[in-house]
Amino acid sequence: MSKKAKNMKINGLSMFSGGGIAETYFGDVGINVAVANELLPDRARFYKENHKSTEMICGDITDKKVFDKVINDSKKANVSFILATPPCQGMSTLGLRQYEKDKRNFLVKYVLEAIDALDPDFVMIENVPTFLDLLFEYDGKRIGIVEELKEKYGSKYEIGTRVLNAKDFGVPQSRPRAIIKMHKASFNWPWPKEESVITLRQAIGDLPSLEAGQDSGIKWHKALPINNPFQIEALKHTPEGQSALRNPVYYPKKKNGQRVKGFHNTYTRMRWDEPAPARTTNNQLISGHNNVHPGKLLPNGTWSDARALTLRELIIVSSLPLDWKIPKDYKESFVRQLIGEAVPPLLTMKIVEQIGK
Numbered sequence: 559m560s561k562k563a564k565n566m567k568i569n570g571l572s573m574f575s576g577g578g579i580a581e582t583y584f585g586d587v588g589i590n591v592a593v594a595n596e597l598l599p600d601r602a603r604f605y606k607e608n609h610k611s612t613e614m615i616c617g618d619i620t621d622k623k624v625f626d627k628v629i630n631d632s633k634k635a636n637v638s639f640i641l642a643t644p645p646c647q648g649m650s651t652l653g654l655r656q657y658e659k660d661k662r663n664f665l666v667k668y669v670l671e672a673i674d675a676l677d678p679d680f681v682m683i684e685n686v687p688t689f690l691d692l693l694f695e696y697d698g699k700r701i702g703i704v705e706e707l708k709e710k711y712g713s714k715y716e717i718g719t720r721v722l723n724a725k726d727f728g729v730p731q732s733r734p735r736a737i738i739k740m741h742k743a744s745f746n747w748p749w750p751k752e753e754s755v756i757t758l759r760q761a762i763g764d765l766p767s768l769e770a771g772q773d774s775g776i777k778w779h780k781a782l783p784i785n786n787p788f789q790i791e792a793l794k795h796t797p798e799g800q801s802a803l804r805n806p807v808y809y810p811k812k813k814n815g816q817r818v819k820g821f822h823n824t825y826t827r828m829r830w831d832e833p834a835p836a837r838t839t840n841n842q843l844i845s846g847h848n849n850v851h852p853g854k855l856l857p858n859g860t861w862s863d864a865r866a867l868t869l870r871e872l873i874i875v876s877s878l879p880l881d882w883k884i885p886k887d888y889k890e891s892f893v894r895q896l897i898g899e900a901v902p903p904l905l906t907m908k909i910v911e912q913i914g915k
Contacts, residue, residue: 568913570639571595571632571676572612573619573669578605579900580643580684582878587911592635595619595628600888604896607885619668629675638679639910642669643901644689664694666703670710673740680747680913681740684901687721690736704738715740718749722905725833726752729877729902730761733836737909748915750908758852759830762871767854770865777880778870781863782842782890786813789844792825793864798852801826810845820845827861828852834867834875839898842866842891872897877904 572581572594581591595615596602602616613631617624644665666683673681683703693700696709704719711717717740724733727750741747766774770790771783784790788811795808802810802825803818810818810825818825827850828834835848844850844866851863851871867875869890873882876897884893 568639568680569635569637570641571628571637571672571678573628573640573642573672574644574665575601575605575614576643576899577601577896578609578612579876579878579896579903580641580906581609582882582903583907584910587907588913589639589910591641592637593628593632595624600892601896604885604888608883619665625668625671629672632672632676637676639913640669640672640676640678640681641906641910642666642672642681642683644669644683644685667694670707673711679742679745681715681738682906682909683738683740684906685736687734687736690719690721707738707740711740714742716743716747720749722750722909724877724902724905725755727905727908728753728756729833729875729904730756730758731834731837731875731877731902732832733902733905735901735905739909741913745913746915747913750912755833757831758828758834758875761834761874762867763830765868765871767862768865768868769863776870778873779868781865781868784844784865786811788813788815789825790864793827793844793850793853794860796825796827796850796853796864797855797861798827799829818845821847823847826850837867837872837876837898839895841872841898842894869894876900877902 567588569590569592572591575594575596584591591609591612593613594605596605597618599616602614606614615628619625669683693702694706696706708717719738721734721736724731739747765779768774768781770781773780792802792805792808792810795805796802801822803820812818824845826848828848830852840846841849849866851865851867853861853863856862
């Protein structure tokens with residue numbers, strides 16, 4: 559990190575903040591998130607627990623009173639940076655593809671209104687890659703968000719767009735994200751340089767092996783229980799990188815013995831020598847997409863670690879710190895959902911630390 563980056567102090571606004579995971583390392587690179595807005599109270603409180611100096615405004619950004627407060631308080635704080643992560647569930651390739659019927663996909667319009675009101679020096683909008691394909695009505699025509707931004711702000715801002723994969727920037731997880739980066743022409747904001755990939759073996763290979771329900775005694779390294787013995791048996795006979803659904807004998811069954819059906823990447827073990835696949839909100843389910851620990855071949859021919867990643871392993875592959883603050887009254891399932899919703903924070907840090915370089 560350059561001396562200039564360490565000494566940089568920029569006040570920011572975070573819109574659609576969630577639990578504040580994306581901003582985890584912002585303070586280390588000179589970004590002070592002065593104001594944040596989140597719709598849901600449980601996420602807003604989680605955010606405040608980890609960003610105590612930030613003014614959290616909990617409420618619906620589409621409510622004029624809430625929006626006006628966000629803008630007015632941002633002006634008082636001399637905000638010159640906006641981070642916006644509009645909800646992406648309506649655009650996810652894992653969800654329904656009825657993009658234009660989902661109102662969440664058009665909340666980005668409030669980001670544009672915030673840009674108009676605050677005239678920031680820097681703006682970062684991030685989302686799933688399909689966000690770049692979504693069409694909006696603008697000036698009597700239907701265009702993509704990047705084209706709209708360029709038509710609306712191209713004379714004032716340098717606007718760049720890339721799909722960056724977190725695995726190329728120090729995160730042991732393959733997670734592509736669409737990044738829109740805007741900055742006034744009088745400033746520099748280059749893209750970060752790609753780095754060597756970190757594999758699961760390098761990231762979590764030193765942690766003790768666990769079976770479902772076991773507790774290592776290490777903070778957050780406790781395997782969630784699995785109540786269906788057929789599923790455990792199936793996974794014990796599933797090699798690294800394979801799906802238990804393809805097993806000819808030991809396959810996932812319901813409690814009545816009926817064979818379970820699913821997609822090719824369900825009940826699937828990860829691979830040691832690759833980054834973790836993208837961690838989604840259902841990361842605790844072995845029936846989810848690529849959620850099962852890689853495991854190790856045992857002398858009896860079965861495979862160890864028939865389970866999902868522990869919370870500690872999930873935190874590591876999501877580039878969160880091991881001294882991360884999780885309030886005691888939050889359930890693990892909720893914390894896992896927050897992590898699955900969020901962009902890995904090391905990626906966002908690598909992007910914003912380039913400001914001014």
